[in-house]
Amino acid sequence: MRAALQRRLLVWFAQHRRSLPWRNSRDPYRIWVSEVMLQQTTTAAVIPYYERFLATFPTVEALAQAEEEDVLRLWQGLGYYRRARHLHAAARTLVQHHGGRLPDDPDLWRSLPGVGRYICAAVLSQAFDRPLPIVEANSLRVLARLYGYRGDPRQGAGQRWVWRAAQALLPTQRVGDFNQALMELGSLVCTPRQPRCAECPWQRWCRARQLGEQERIPPPASRPVPVEVQELAVLIRRGSRWLLCQRPATANRWPRLWEVPHAEIATANDARAQLPEVVRQLTALEVQAGQPLTTLCHSVTRFRIHLHAWSARYLRGTFASSFYTAAVWVTPQELDRFPLSSPQRRLLEKQAAKAVNLKLGET
DNA sequence: AAAGCGGGGCT
DNA sequence: AGCCCAGCTTT
Incomplete structure (x- = not known):
């Protein structure tokens, strides 16, 4: 069943993937910049910033040589400015201590400021096909629904569960495509509200759909009391x-x-x-x-x-x-x-x- | 484990 | 108006 899930998702992805500025490249620098910008930020908001940023700083060396102030100026309006400072500092570290190389080395990436489990895995799976799973807002929703997970997959035991689920589903080849496909499915089909189950390549295996609980899984994040x-x-x-x-x-x-x-x-x-x-x-x-x-x-x-x-x-x-x-x-x-x-x-x-x-x- | 960081888009 | 978003760091 796992093989069928993988195959169907990849076929669906080949047909429906959006053309985005950071796709069609396996340059880890370009992928990295995109992942940092996309953190808690929607695709449409990122695109103009991404293109300007890459035109100004096309390589990690260019970014490392830039003044922090100029990096922040390009970031202005995106929010979460700590991301930009970390990106810049990490670029300088890579150039000064690693010869400007962005290697297939999870430990090195995780040691960089602003690089957590997700960004590390996203960059390495896309650039080098390294078999690391990713869990973000889209894949989290897809996996919780596929398996009908009832708890909150964003917290505690649920978080551990969803990373294991992503790991278990990972193919041994085309890892980057698979990770991208999972997110794309969550973004285009398995949406937070009114998911388009009729268009879903996984509909026949989806536990949430069998239960008619697509809209209730995962549970909404709780709001603070006024x-x-x-x-x-x-x-x-x-x-x-x-x-x-x-x-x-x-x-x-x-x-x-x-x-x-x-x-x-x-x-x-x-x-x-x-x-x-x-x-x-x-x-x-x-x-x-x-x-x-x-x-x-x-x-x-x-x-x-x-x-x-x-x-x-x-x-x-x-x-x-x-x-x-x-x-x-x-x-x-x-x-x-x-x-x-x-x-x-x-x-x-x-x-x-x-x-x-x-x-x-x-x- | 929980709080803190933003701005935009969508219903 | 709420709700949500390609997360990470700090406390």
């Missing part, structure tokens, strides 16, 4: 600069006003000018000096997107002291939301440390 948050905000304009001042509604005095230190950097680096957007959202909520601002948030992330970076300390529960300032950066991860080069990041971290000291001094 939490109501209250705080006060003041927005002050001084010429072309903006000051944002926030405090928890429970605090009884305002923090000293500090200029938001990353504002200028954010506007300078981000074409979509995040600061005016913050201003727009806040004014849309009619935030005036001293007015209460009530937000229903479904998750920390959602709230922080809403108000951008300045509410970090509040939601981390570290605002027990009687005041709170917007100017404090909390973790390096929070800096990942901006396309900041490593030196810029270090500067902000230093400023943040200073702000924390000031804060402690006043409490």
Whole structure:
């Protein structure tokens, strides 16, 4: 049965595969770049970025020689900027310590920043046909449905199950094509909602379909419980600069006003000018000096997107002291939301440390 | 084990 | 509006 599944999938793939810029090449560098960009990002969104990136940095040497700032500029708008910094750092490692070679060596790939189990296997199976399985959002859905797996294949035991399933199904030849085909099936046929089972090469073996449970397998990711948050905000304009001042509604005095230190950097680096957007959202909520601002948030992330970076300390529960300032950066991860080069990041971290000291001094 | 990182596309 | 997406790192 396994052989039949493999054969039918590969035949289907030969007929239905989309022509994408990173296919038709076995260059590990090109495949690698595509996998990094495609991480948590849809194909349509990636294509223009991918073509620009490869035109600018056609080889790993070109990427290694580039300034980090220029790499980030090309990445701007894709999000998850840590991916770009890792890609660039890994390119430099490969050039400096491995002669610019991208070999068929899983241990080497896994040692690179930003390369986990999936990207390692995706690159090596496509470039060298190395028999490594991959599990991502599409193949995960296909496998869970094929075997009618009832648990959550994204977590714990389910995760171990789905990687074993992918491993067991893997052919000994045309591994790259098979991995691609599995994802393509999930993307074109075995979709999250309203899967096109009539067009599926595996329909006769699909347990979920036999049970009529295609839409319920795998189970949807659970959403965080909404939490109501209250705080006060003041927005002050001084010429072309903006000051944002926030405090928890429970605090009884305002923090000293500090200029938001990353504002200028954010506007300078981000074409979509995040600061005016913050201003727009806040004014849309009619935030005036001293007015209460009530937000229903479904998750920390959602709230922080809403108000951008300045509410970090509040939601981390570290605002027990009687005041709170917007100017404090909390973790390096929070800096990942901006396309900041490593030196810029270090500067902000230093400023943040200073702000924390000031804060402690006043409490 | 769980949180954190974004922006876009789709229903 | 929700929900989802070719994941990885950090805590």
